[in-house]
Amino acid sequence: MKFLLTDFSLKRPWWILGFVVILTGILAAQFPRVTFDNDPENMLSKDEHVRMFHHRVKQKFNLYDFVIVGIVNEKHADGVFNVGTLGRIHDLTGQLLQLRRTEEGLLSTIRSAAQSGERLVLDLTPDSRWQRGLNVAFRHDPNGLFDSEGTSAIIGRELISPSVVDSIQQAEFGSLKLEYLMEQPPGTREEALAIRENAMSNPLYRGTLVSEDEKAICVYIPITEKTFSYNVAALVKALTHDWPQDDQVYITGLPVAEDTFGVEMLVQMATSAPLAGLAIFVLLLIFFRRLSLIIAPMIVAVVSVVCTMGLLIGLGFDVHIMSSMIAIFLMPIAVADSVHILSEFFDVYSRFETKRDAVRHVMGHLFTPMLYTSLTTIAGFASLGLTPIPPVRVFGLHVAFGVGLAWVLTMTLIPAYIMLFVSDRALSKVAPTHVMGIGESPVVRKGTLMGGLEWLGGVSYRYWRIVLAVTVLVMGLSVYGISKIRVNDNPVKWFTSSHPIRVADEVLNAHFGGTYTAYLTFEAARAEASTCAEKARAIGDAAKKRFGRVMPAATAEFLAVLESHKQLYANVTSSDLRKCFLSLVNAATEIDDRAFASWNALADEINYLEADGLTHERLLDAIGAVEAATDRDRKILITRLQEARRLVGLELLEYALKICDEFTALSFREFAFEMQAELTAPLFKQPVILRYVEALQQHLSANAVVGKSSSAVDALKKAAYELSYVAPPADAERDERNGYDKRNRDQFAVPDTVSAVAQVFTQLEGMKKKDSLFHLVTKDYQEANVWVQLKSGDNRDMEAVVRDVRTYMLSHPPPVELNVGWAGLTYLNVVWQDKMVKGMLSSLISSFIVVLVMMAVLFRSPVYGLLSMIPLSVTIALIYGLIGLVGKDYDMPVAVLSALTLGLSVDFSIHFLQRARELQKQTGSWQEASRQMFKEPAMAISRNAITISIGFTPLLLAPLVPYRTVGFFLATIMAVSWAATLFILPALITALERFLFRSMDKMPEEAQLK
């Protein structure tokens, strides 16, 4: 059975070769169809609740992903607010807004805002030939900034820049100016400072658009798709490359970080995988010193990688951050089995007459352990298929496929290759030196390696108690370390600390409220809070308070009407509420007509009088002529006007109208409308709710991570302040001036009534930049969005903010029950990370069980099964213990490593235990067997460990941290599991010698692996 594949390959090597070539050809042909996906958002599946919520929020509030461009000037005395820098920002804004695509597929924009006729043609193709080559290979168009319909990736109407954001400011004659913050670039220092003044006094812009230290301005470029952000960043770099040194331009934001990561990841794929291949190749060359021999494992590796990637692309999966690492993972694993075969083949070749017999011997020997090591590796990777994270699933299953393929290739292609391309003559030269371990330098090194191994074996055998004691100690320490593990991630930190994105992130977060965005949304938990009866009671109470004392009769009439309405509309749904109020208004109008007709007629007549030249006499004449007025009211008015005998013209008219107002203001009709406004107000027009949000924001501002939060409340307060601002007279004394200041400051608040709130909001709706208010509140004012800027994108910081809000809302319950939701990329990262950690844990447990069962089956013994799991358990515990102790964050790459550690490091145990049992049987004594064990078997294990470790080392040179992490940890895993296997297993076997081998003696013959 186990010779089936091998014999066929030995017999028909050409068939095998042909088949491999065809398969590789077919799958390699899939490569041009490759698509990439750099979006960490896809770590969550599309129908994931939080992701759908995130998109709903984005849609509801018209939110987009931003490329953040920070312009910092530390040199100029006025910081960034100098004529030159502001002018350049104004030009940059114009250039971004007027981007076009030329016929040739290049970009064109205006030279500057002043010379809009002249156009600038830009080509973002990188200078380096290598980069250009990669762009071609990965089909990345550096000038791609337009969708298929020619629409710019930059959403112009949503751009946030001083030149295109609304500003409310006081202008001459107490008027209000509503225009863009920087309508025109400043011509003088005074104008520049005026822009600063306006920006700094706007709570929506301070800390967001302009830094509080006045040294920096941020331009937020909204983009249609996150995947445009790398090119947008390149565009900004191209447009600002000739700016003076003093104006530092930084580009950041999660989309840029993520997209840049994606692009640089491609570079990594193109460099790390070949480098890993090269490292393995050189290593094999040192071990076997025969090119013709080691080409075979390299072919196995390359074919496995090509076929796996081809399959992935062919199946229509995107190449994601995870799957970009497939080649790097697969390469060392794929050569491992071949290394075993070759190693063994060399050792035994001299004992056989033909290659064929030697291969058969080796295969017979290694078939089962190789099958099981491959199966366990497959199990480790395939267990990733159980995680809830789609890219990880794709990665795990494809690597599993690749490992399986590598196994088949090792079983077939290696024998076929030996038959076809390795000459007997070449073998006869190489083999003896290898086995004897004498001669040239590499062999001498091998000799020392072997010597070391033998000494090691002695230590583990003789000092097994100490070895086991140390193991227990290490395990204890590891468990402590694991308890200290900090789960955290931040895509920006995937870059090394000197990377421009990390630098920009640091600089801009030092100046601004924070470049990490999270959206905190609120909506009513229940649709309708108060019943019709409650509303009627509220109206009744308010009516008694306002009218009860002055006009008891009319009030009684109104209350009667109200009572009848209450009964009529007792069970109304909210759609009938309007009807209910309409009917109430009509009834109120009738009451008004009876109660106030006279005063209304008087006021109306006076209002229409010509003010110029109005005298007391003329006024009295006019009053006398009002037919609808009653004598009583006329008398009241005339008597009251006695006090104003000396007034004339407009002053007199206003005086008379004020008297009328005292009566006409008591309108039941207007009262009914007012009540309708108050009692049917949407959530976020109600002052009490707005003040709650205000208080929550205030609380948040104390959180060290939260740099700033912005909401509709901030916009409302600013607008209310500017609308009701009264400038102190020019000649005002200090006290008077202070009085004005205080009065104005008091207006920087949520207005007291629903109508006042609504009327100020209406002004904000009608700004130059239409709908910018609706990023913060929905158009029906039922839902609100608080834009929270965080100074850190670390998931644990985001989680702390979420907790902070929850705690606050528990201790300060809102006036109305609110549903709280979080969205934003920073928050999404928290969610998928949480899933990742949990998913990885479950996949680790499941693969542990699967491997344990496999081992028990392989060794026909649960005890041996358990034994084989010990080195890898120690390895995993130690690795994660170290992560905890060192304080390295448990992030995405670390999480992925856990499952596959298992699959990789169990290999050593399999080889070790399997050979140990064989040798024990041959020699009849564990002492002797263990000495033998530390010759060739230990040698093969060591070679394998070194090959895989070295194979991953090119990753250490990567500029992207996750690759470095993977490289470092895989090398460490290899080293630790190698040590764990060679120390702990012999020590344990020594301790359990009698028990283990007695049980083996009882086993039936065929169960003993041969």
Add this chain to the structure above:
Amino acid sequence: MRKMKSVSSPRGGEVRVGSPLSAVCLCVILMLTSFVMARDVALTAGEVVEKANQAAYYAAKDGLADVAMTITDASGNVRKREFRVLRFTMPNGKDQKFYVYFTSPADVRRMAYLVWKNVDTDDDRWLWLPALSLVKRIAPGDKRSSFVGSDFVYEDVSGRGINEDKHELIEQTEESYVLKSTPRNEAAVEFSYYSIVIDAKTFLPRKAEYYDKNGKLYRRVEAKKVDIIEGHPTVTESVASDLKSGSKTVNKFKNIKYDVGLTERIFSERFLRRPPREAAR
């Protein structure tokens, strides 16, 4: 269909052209003009613009109408506002005054805007917020900002100066004239040009389309319905569409009256605080 050569307007006069916007906007309906019959004589672009201006803005001496405004955004959210507009033409026949009085929704009831359209200088504008007892003057200079959050802009109310654009007659048919208007000061506006279709019989602008700086159509204003009211062709339904955001505003005009005998006096700050009976009743 007879194609005409492009003729740029020779007129440098001070008469304001009813921009396409203005034509369809709230004030449009208040204008009276004599029913101009299509003539066989070819008109210059300047003459067409002039007539359109008259048709759209300078109808009867005064007028009023109730406007039901419905703003519908791309996701179907609807906002409704109701207001009454009063219009008064000054004795010089050029300047005009507008009074906009809100009646619904309840929370913005009695809110009012006052606009003095000054043909030769900047417009004057005031705002009355009853819930805050506040009259505020608004500085000139933002005529292209949204009117109460709708897709109409303030310039739709006050009109756009004839001199601010160069007008070319692009096409003339039995039914309409098509003009292309390019701003003289491109930096002051967000469009690069607009095209306007003017009814050859009534000279009411029927459709205006605005193109952004990249030459892409982004805004459309249309007169959807025109009725003859008291003898005057009058827009009774107009629509402004923001093609970029997908938002759309429909204005429906009711209770249209011309020559109601408004006095200039009511277009003053005093009447902001105490609305005139023509607005409030």
